[in-house]
Structures are given as C-alpha cells and as structure tokens.
Amino acid sequence: MSAPLRFVSILLAWTAGAWATDYNLPFMEYLDKDTLVHLKWGFDHLQGNITFQLIVNTTGWVGFGFSPHGGMDDADIVMGGLGSDGSYFADYYSLGEKMPEMDKEQSYTLLSMTENDGQTIMTFQRPIETCDEKDFQITAQSIKLIYAYGTTDVIKYHGSFRGTKEINLLNYKSKTVPPDARYLSVKVDKISVPPNTTYYHCKVMKLENLPTKHHIYQIEPEIENQEVVHHMLLYHCPSFVKEPYDKPCYMGDMGDTCFGVVASWAVGGTAYELPENTGIPIGGTHSDTYYRLEIHYNNPQKKEDIIDSSGLRLYYTDKLRQHDVGILTTGVFPVSHMEYDVPPKAEKFHTYGICNTSLFSQLVDPIPDLQVFSVLLHTHLAGRKVRVGHFRKGKQIDFLGVNENYDFDMQEIVNLGNIKTIKPDDEIIVECVYNTLNRTQSTMMGLSTSDEMCLAFLFYYPAINITSCTSRPNTTLLSTTADQIAEYQSLVNALPQVQYITDANSKSSLYRHGTVRNVMETPTATCKNTNIASRLSISWMVKAGGIILLLLSIAIM
Ligand SMILES: *[C@@H]1O[C@H](CO)[C@@H](O)[C@H](O)[C@H]1NC(C)=O
Ligand SMILES: *[C@@H]1O[C@H](CO)[C@@H](O)[C@H](O)[C@H]1NC(C)=O
Ligand SMILES: *[C@@H]1O[C@H](CO)[C@@H](O)[C@H](O)[C@H]1NC(C)=O
Ligand SMILES: *[C@@H]1O[C@H](CO)[C@@H](O)[C@H](O)[C@H]1NC(C)=O
Ligand SMILES: *[C@@H]1O[C@H](CO)[C@@H](O)[C@H](O)[C@H]1NC(C)=O
Ligand SMILES: *[C@@H]1O[C@H](CO)[C@@H](O)[C@H](O)[C@H]1NC(C)=O
Ligand SMILES: *[C@@H]1O[C@H](CO)[C@@H](O)[C@H](O)[C@H]1NC(C)=O
Numbered sequence: 001m002s003a004p005l006r007f008v009s010i011l012l013a014w015t016a017g018a019w020a021t022d023y024n025l026p027f028m029e030y031l032d033k034d035t036l037v038h039l040k041w042g043f044d045h046l047q048g049n050i051t052f053q054l055i056v057n058t059t060g061w062v063g064f065g066f067s068p069h070g071g072m073d074d075a076d077i078v079m080g081g082l083g084s085d086g087s088y089f090a091d092y093y094s095l096g097e098k099m100p101e102m103d104k105e106q107s108y109t110l111l112s113m114t115e116n117d118g119q120t121i122m123t124f125q126r127p128i129e130t131c132d133e134k135d136f137q138i139t140a141q142s143i144k145l146i147y148a149y150g151t152t153d154v155i156k157y158h159g160s161f162r163g164t165k166e167i168n169l170l171n172y173k174s175k176t177v178p179p180d181a182r183y184l185s186v187k188v189d190k191i192s193v194p195p196n197t198t199y200y201h202c203k204v205m206k207l208e209n210l211p212t213k214h215h216i217y218q219i220e221p222e223i224e225n226q227e228v229v230h231h232m233l234l235y236h237c238p239s240f241v242k243e244p245y246d247k248p249c250y251m252g253d254m255g256d257t258c259f260g261v262v263a264s265w266a267v268g269g270t271a272y273e274l275p276e277n278t279g280i281p282i283g284g285t286h287s288d289t290y291y292r293l294e295i296h297y298n299n300p301q302k303k304e305d306i307i308d309s310s311g312l313r314l315y316y317t318d319k320l321r322q323h324d325v326g327i328l329t330t331g332v333f334p335v336s337h338m339e340y341d342v343p344p345k346a347e348k349f350h351t352y353g354i355c356n357t358s359l360f361s362q363l364v365d366p367i368p369d370l371q372v373f374s375v376l377l378h379t380h381l382a383g384r385k386v387r388v389g390h391f392r393k394g395k396q397i398d399f400l401g402v403n404e405n406y407d408f409d410m411q412e413i414v415n416l417g418n419i420k421t422i423k424p425d426d427e428i429i430v431e432c433v434y435n436t437l438n439r440t441q442s443t444m445m446g447l448s449t450s451d452e453m454c455l456a457f458l459f460y461y462p463a464i465n466i467t468s469c470t471s472r473p474n475t476t477l478l479s480t481t482a483d484q485i486a487e488y489q490s491l492v493n494a495l496p497q498v499q500y501i502t503d504a505n506s507k508s509s510l511y512r513h514g515t516v517r518n519v520m521e522t523p524t525a526t527c528k529n530t531n532i533a534s535r536l537s538i539s540w541m542v543k544a545g546g547i548i549l550l551l552l553s554i555a556i557m
Helices: 003-015 284-288 357-362 485-494 532-551
Strands: 027-030 037-044 049-056 062-067 075-083 086-094 109-116 119-127 142-149 162-168 183-187 191-193 198-206 213-222 229-236 245-248 260-266 278-283 290-298 306-308 311-317 326-332 349-356 370-378 383-392 395-403 414-422 427-434 455-461 466-473 497-503 508-514
Touching: 037 142, 049 062, 049 142, 062 119, 075 109, 075 119, 086 109, 183 213, 183 290, 191 198, 213 260, 213 284, 229 311, 260 278, 260 311, 260 326, 260 370, 260 466, 278 284, 278 311, 290 306, 290 311, 326 349, 326 370, 326 427, 349 357, 349 485, 349 497, 349 508, 357 466, 357 497, 357 508, 370 383, 370 395, 383 455, 395 414, 395 455, 427 455
Parallel strands: 326 466
Antiparallel strands: 027 037, 037 049, 037 414, 049 119, 062 075, 062 142, 075 086, 109 119, 142 162, 183 311, 191 306, 198 245, 198 290, 213 278, 213 311, 229 260, 229 290, 326 455, 349 427, 349 466, 370 414, 370 455, 383 395, 383 427, 466 497, 497 508
8 A cells, every 4th residue: 555545544543533522622712802702723734634613602603714804805714503403504705795605615524513501612624725716725824813603593794793813723822921920930140152063051950949839831932142042951850969050061960860851942932832731840749859951052153252141931820730741752862972873975864763652661650641732853953854653553643743844943842733642552753864965974863963863852741750762773783884875774774773761760761672663654735625525514504504695695704
C-alpha cells in the first residue's frame, strides 16, 4: 500500500467515535462580551480539517461565519438550529446586507445539533482549505469571525443579536493577562556574555517560596538583548541539588543533572498560554526544589561587552486547574560530543531518537494515558525538518509534531490543534533532517550552536514523574567506515538504539535494544473537494434549508 493510502486507512480507524470527548476542540473563546455566544474549535493540519462547536444561549437559529472585513460582504456563513421538524444546517455565501445565498458546493458537515438548558449546540467541520472560491480560506492569520442568532427557528433579520470577533484559529495565542496577575520573574542578573559564538549560562536557584501548590498558566519571555538570546529553558532539579550558583553551564556541577523542563522559550516565540484546564505545578511540596535557568546565547559576531538580564516571566494562580502539566523531552540523547556525527556535504541527513514508553513502568507505575497538546521542536543551524512519529503496536498512527520547513530562528511552542493521546507502550520517534552542504567539517551531536541537536519537548497532562525519554545509536557497533553519505546514514540508523529514561529525581534507566522504525511520509492536505459524507448531509439539509429560504427575505448578519 502506498504511504498516503495507508494513512487514510489509519485515519478511519482513529476517528471512529472521537466526538464523544472534547479532545478535538481544545480552544475556546466567547465571541460576545455578554458570554452568550461561545465558540470551541480544534483542527488537524495533516488531515486538513477544522471542527467548530458554536454554543449560543438561544433555542432559535444560530449562525457563524468568516468575513473579509467584519461585515456581511463576501462572508462565508453557516446557519442552523434544532426546530420542531428536526435539525437544519447549511453553508451560505453573503453578497451584502441581504439574505445570504446557499452555496452550491456545501463545504461544511454537520456533526451534531442539540439543544440543552436553553442553549443550541451546533458542531460542524470543514476542510481547512476548500476548493470552493465561495468559501473563506482559513490561514494562520487573525480572521474576522461573525455570528448572529435569533430567538426562533425562523431565520430572519437578527437585529442586535450579531457581532464580530477577530481570532487566529490556526495559531491561537494567549489572551492578555489581567494587569494585577501575579508572576514570578526568573532571570539572570546583569551577567556578562562572553564574545563567543555559543555561550550557555546557568543559574541554579530556588523560586519565590509559595507554601501551597500553584499553577503556572502563561510563560512570557523577558528579553534584554534580542540579538543574542537564542533560547531559555527552566528545569527543575532533583532533590539532591541544594546549592545555588550562577555560571557557565555543563562544567560538571550538580545542577547539570537538572533536566526536567518546566518552561521554555526559543527565538521566534512569543508568550505562551497553557490550555485553560491545565497548569504547570509549582510551590507546595515543590517549594524546596531548586530550578536551573539555562540561557543559550548565540553571538556569531562575537560582540563584546554584552550585559544581560533576560529570563522568563511565569504567571501563576492559586486557583488550581484540573490537570498538572508535564513536559517530556524526546529525541536524540542530548550530550556533548557523542561518537557519531553528521557528515559534511549532506543534503538531507536523517537522525532518529526513539522512545519506547513501555520503559516508563520501570520508574513509574501505573502509567496513565498522556494527553499531548503542544510541542516545541528543537535543532540547531543545520536542521531543516523535524517530525515526531507516534506508533502503536508497531504501526504509525499519527504525528505528534511536524515541521517540514524548520527554521532555527523561528522556534516556538506550537499548539497541536487537537489533543493526542499517548497510551502505555506507544512509541515516539523523533526524526531530524539536516543540511550540511555548506559545511566542510563533520557536525557533532552536542550542545554548541555549531553542533546539532534533535529534540521534541512534548507538553502533556496529567504529569508523570518521567522527564526525558531519548536514545542514541550504539556506535561501538559501527564497524565499517562508509564512504557514501547514504550508506553511512543507513548504517547509523540500523544500529541498536540505547534508550535513556529519566525521572524527576534524575534517576535514570537504560535499555539497550531499540530499533528505529520508518516514519511515514507526511500527508499533504491541499484543497479538498466535498466528500461523500457531506454530500449525504446536503440531501437532508436542503429540505430544511428550503423552508428557511421561503421564510427569509431580510438581511441576516
Ligand atoms: C475530515 O473531514 C472529512 C470530510 O469532512 C471527513 O471525512 C474526515 O473524517 C474528517 N477527519 C476527521 C479527523 O474528522
Ligand atoms: C447561558 O446558558 C447557560 C446554560 O443554561 C447558563 O449556565 C449561562 O449562565 C447562560 N449565560 C448567560 C450569560 O446568561
Ligand atoms: C570563549 O572562547 C574562548 C576561546 O575559544 C574560550 O577559551 C573560553 O573558555 C570561552 N568562554 C566560555 C565562557 O565559554
Ligand atoms: C550556503 O551558503 C550560501 C552563502 O553563504 C547561502 O546563500 C546558502 O543559503 C547556504 N545554503 C544552505 C543550504 O544553507
Ligand atoms: C515524583 O517523584 C518525587 C520524588 O521522587 C516524589 O516526591 C513524588 O511523589 C512523585 N510524584 C508522583 C506523581 O509520583
Ligand atoms: C554497545 O554495544 C556493545 C557491544 O554489543 C555492548 O558491549 C555495550 O554495552 C553497548 N553499549 C551500551 C551503552 O549499551
Ligand atoms: C518496547 O519495550 C518492550 C518491553 O520493554 C519490548 O517488549 C518491545 O519490543 C519494545 N519495542 C520496540 C520497538 O523495541
């Protein structure tokens, strides 16, 4: 079976019954200031779908759409409701301040229509990109969303029951925090950045004492020297780290063992807000914990006299959210100069880090399902592509992250669009592709900017005590030296993988016999024609829609 076909059959297996939960609708906003119109949504880039749920405090008709300018002109609209004859729903196109016309091509599929407690709940889906020029093309930009509703199921002029709100659906960003919100400022203090291309500074410290458990819900960078601060990571330390320090990283200090990621930021990123039912735990039993702030300075011009006080601002609340968030580091075991490298003059050199989650039970038992909602992918300068394959029972079922056009200067925490479940015994394979055409020397796997890394930080809940799950090939078995890059790459990737898992106390466990599996081709979702499923829904919809058309004469929305 070809890769795309295989992918389709997997999709079918995986979507059955998925609507029972809200894992497909992780984002939500009220569209009006009176909180009567509530929109939830989620999407899957690889399948090319976006799903909406519109919840309005009315038992009449409801409408939702996309508008180029915020009004009715050229707006792409869906309207529906649950009337005495059952549900009605259709895709419309509006030419202006009059009754929108039903689209010939119905690009939206109704998934469910219910009424409950005086609210109408309309759940529907469409391809992100449709082939119908009458549909609004959804992109990762702020989009003007419009809504309207009525008090009965007779669709007519909405009067004041209408509005507009601008939201970036595919790249949803944090709301601004209230001005009195409490935060911790975790920063270095006027350190002198040496005139070296790569410099890692580490500050090991306790955070402000919070006697009870709190939740961090937003992470914001506070950057003083934009041109050199490349990434920042805050790790929590195992309990045996009891001394603060402030000096270059990885000099053999105790704090080098602090590897449980708490918060992260990388160049190109902005503020990051966690989903509203989750928070990163701090304080309480954690209040004796030391943390290590690591700042990677990238100073290719070797500028002198840079004094820096950058860091992270962690907004926290004592109103605990439902789930503790954990961040799991996966990918290629990050270590200084291991005995395998990326050859120069390679156009696409692939490396792999694997994580067999069945190993988790050696350190933590039992293991719950892990719900992954965001990912931060990380390589250095030669990285061109990073993909995180998700495998179950030996077969790839999904991707936990894909960046086909990786850019060292644009690394940010990306919301997945839907929540993906890692079940016990699933495997995670991180693939990185490097381009070294411009290099004359081998590139080592290591910490310096001119070395390479291959990591995926997975943000998930509920938190478990495992902080990292990475691997590296056992190169003692690399007997032949291959001349050809392709040959060398396949030799390296065929080596047994040594896997490392680490818990919150830096207790680690090693497992010798993993192998790299093939990661499927990334499916490409381009403009999609309306499929059979949505055609079926048109036939019953036209009936209800016909009634609406008869009744309508005045402008809506
Ligand atoms: C994506 O949408 C198409 C058409 O609406 C549908 O057939 C498919 O099942 C959807 N995929 C998911 C994950 O819902
Ligand atoms: C909307 O309806 C829900 C369910 O009946 C109710 O809990 C909520 O308070 C209502 N919202 C407003 C703003 O009236
Ligand atoms: C900066 O580079 C110099 C020369 O390569 C080296 O001796 C020094 O240790 C480096 N400093 C730091 C803090 O890495
Ligand atoms: C190689 O270097 C040239 C010149 O510095 C640059 O224009 C080009 O983009 C580089 N190519 C790659 C693949 O990095
Ligand atoms: C995680 O490990 C720490 C230290 O070993 C322990 O105190 C804590 O109870 C553990 N938490 C969970 C959820 O197992
Ligand atoms: C690598 O393989 C050799 C030979 O089988 C073995 O002796 C060694 O223990 C392995 N190294 C690790 C870290 O597993
Ligand atoms: C994952 O680990 C389990 C037990 O530790 C093992 O049985 C299984 O074969 C491993 N999977 C792979 C792909 O190595």
